[in-house]
Amino acid sequence: MIVLSPSVLLAWLKTRLGGAPQSLAFARLVQDGVATSPKGLTCRGKDDGGGAQVHAVISALALARATGLTYYHSPFRSIAHAEGNEAEWAESWETFFNLGHGEKQLRSEQDAKCVPIKRFLKSPSLWRGGDLIAEAEHFTGFTDADVEALAAVLPDVRRKYALSDKSALTLHRAPGTLTMNVHVRRGDVSADHPHHSNRFTGDEAILETVRSARQAAETQGLVLSVNVWSQGDRADFLAYEEAGCRLFLDTDIFETIHNLAQSDILLMAKSSLSFVAALLNDGICLYEGFWHPPLPHWIQLQDPASSGTALRDALAVRTRSKPAG
Numbered sequence: 001m002i003v004l005s006p007s008v009l010l011a012w013l014k015t016r017l018g019g020a021p022q023s024l025a026f027a028r029l030v031q032d033g034v035a036t037s038p039k040g041l042t043c044r045g046k047d048d049g050g051g052a053q054v055h056a057v058i059s060a061l062a063l064a065r066a067t068g069l070t071y072y073h074s075p076f077r078s079i080a081h082a083e084g085n086e087a088e089w090a091e092s093w094e095t096f097f098n099l100g101h102g103e104k105q106l107r108s109e110q111d112a113k114c115v116p117i118k119r120f121l122k123s124p125s126l127w128r129g130g131d132l133i134a135e136a137e138h139f140t141g142f143t144d145a146d147v148e149a150l151a152a153v154l155p156d157v158r159r160k161y162a163l164s165d166k167s168a169l170t171l172h173r174a175p176g177t178l179t180m181n182v183h184v185r186r187g188d189v190s191a192d193h194p195h196h197s198n199r200f201t202g203d204e205a206i207l208e209t210v211r212s213a214r215q216a217a218e219t220q221g222l223v224l225s226v227n228v229w230s231q232g233d234r235a236d237f238l239a240y241e242e243a244g245c246r247l248f249l250d251t252d253i254f255e256t257i258h259n260l261a262q263s264d265i266l267l268m269a270k271s272s273l274s275f276v277a278a279l280l281n282d283g284i285c286l287y288e289g290f291w292h293p294p295l296p297h298w299i300q301l302q303d304p305a306s307s308g309t310a311l312r313d314a315l316a317v318r319t320r321s322k323p324a325g
Contacts, residue, residue, distance in 0.1 A: 017121075021141025023063060026117045026134060029127065030067040035120075037130035040070035042106050042114065045137040047078040050093045050253070051273030055292075056138035057099045058279065062153040063139045066146065072110070072133055073100035083253075096254055098160040106133070144293055151295055154279055161261075161280055169255045171262055172246065174225040178264040178315075180213055182206060182245070183256075183277070184230035184237075185269035201270065201288060203239050209267055209286060209301060210243060216311040220319045224265070229256050264318070265311075284314045 016032065017025040029035035043060035046053050053076055064071035075094050082089035094100070106114075114135045120126055143150040173179045184206060210226055217224040226245040228237065237247050248256070260266055260277035263284075268274035270290045278285040278298065287294040288301045299310045 021145070022117050022121060023059070023136060023139035023142040024145045025121055026136075026139075027063055027067055027142045027146075029121075030069065035127035037126055037128050038069055038115075038120070038132050038134045040064070040072050040104070041134040041136075041139070042072040042074045043138060044074035044077075044106075044135060048080050049272060050076075050079045050081075051271065051276045052138075053079060054093070054097055054099070054276045055140065055272050055279075057097075058153065058157055058276070059139040059143040059150070060136075061099070061157065062146075062149045063142045065153050066142075066149040069134075071103050072106040073103040074106045075100060092254070095164055096161075096166075096257075098163045099157070101160045101163055140292065147293055147295055150279075158280055158282075166254075166258055169252075169258045172227050172248065172259055177223045177225040178217055179262075180210070180224050180226045180265040180267065181260050181263040182210065182226060182228045182267040183260055183269040183271065183274045184228055184240075185271045185274070186230050186232045186236070206267065207239060207243055209307070210245065212308045213265055213267075213286075213311060216308055216315055219312055220315045222315065222319065227259065229260065284311065284318065286311070 016028045020028065026035075030038060041060060041064055043057050046056055057073075061071055063069075076090040078086060079090050079093055110133060113131060114133045115126060117134050117136045120132070120134055126132065184203075185201070214224050214226075226243075227248055228240045228245045229248045229251065230237065231250050234247060234249060237249065240247060248259075257273065257277055260274065261280035263277075263281055265284045265286065266274075266278055266281050267286045268278050268288065268290075270288055272292075275290070275292055278287070278295075285295075285298040286301055286307070287298040294300055299307060299314065301307050
């Protein structure tokens with residue numbers, strides 16, 4: 001058991017926790033042995049979109065693994081944009097991803113032991129001698145700071161995802177080609193909205209990336225088929241059809257996620273839904289600057305020249321490892 005004097009504890013707090021996101025500060029308390037009272041953690045309380053909530057649970061799984069704490073699963077209760085009955089909608093997300101499979105389930109009688117990490121961080125009296133379960137809406141502050149910890153839990157996340165039967169979902173692939181799935185975020189974001197500038201990517205920028213990807217594929221003797229997934233009126237996506245892309249608009253959300261996750265090349269939107277699909281994907285992921293940082297092997301879309309070179313190199317590796325289609 002580590003015992004720290006008040007002066008040493010104060011110095012540790014300043015150097016290790018100063019300015020850190022709550023979940024990262026919590027992780028440091030546990031990893032450094034300063035806090036020994038939490039026996040586990042859980043993720044609950046969010047009511048926004050499904051992609052953000054799945055990402056939140058994955059971040060909790062990653063932090064639990066990195067700290068040696070037990071993960072207690074809290075099933076989804078309320079997910080935005082419900083299609084029909086809200087409880088059934090939440091259950092469909094729970095079943096589709098299976099993130100609680102093989103994990104301890106948080107029982108109602110354990111609620112008294114749950115402590116929000118915000119309160120935990122402000123209460124050194126809770127750091128020792130207890131049997132607590134730390135809770136938060138998400139732990140992405142930790143995984144944003146330690147993407148290797150996020151990557152470490154992904155094989156298990158993908159295994160859980162594969163457990164549910166997805167055979168009824170159509171995978172839109174053309175035989176003998178590589179499939180590039182492009183997520184174009186529209187619907188709840190637009191170019192003329194003052195608060196959407198960090199979530200919106202214009203059509204021309206997306207089409208330029210598609211052109212670059214086709215050129216990179218050609219250098220390897222490959223043919224690229226391109227699917228565009230979005231929401232809205234077909235008339236607003238004519239440029240994509242003219243560029244030879246197939247449109248999938250307002251498609252079933254789970255069919256969309258599954259196709260994005262199974263891409264040979266995934267062009268992500270600045271979206272939690274895209275981010276989760278990329279975490280599930282073992283192909284080539286093209287990432288545009290977003291508030292969650294990329295995994296090390298994702299290709300960052302910065303300047304076209306370097307992105308094109310990186311994509312050609314990735315395709316060359318992929319061509320040697322498995323055939324198209």
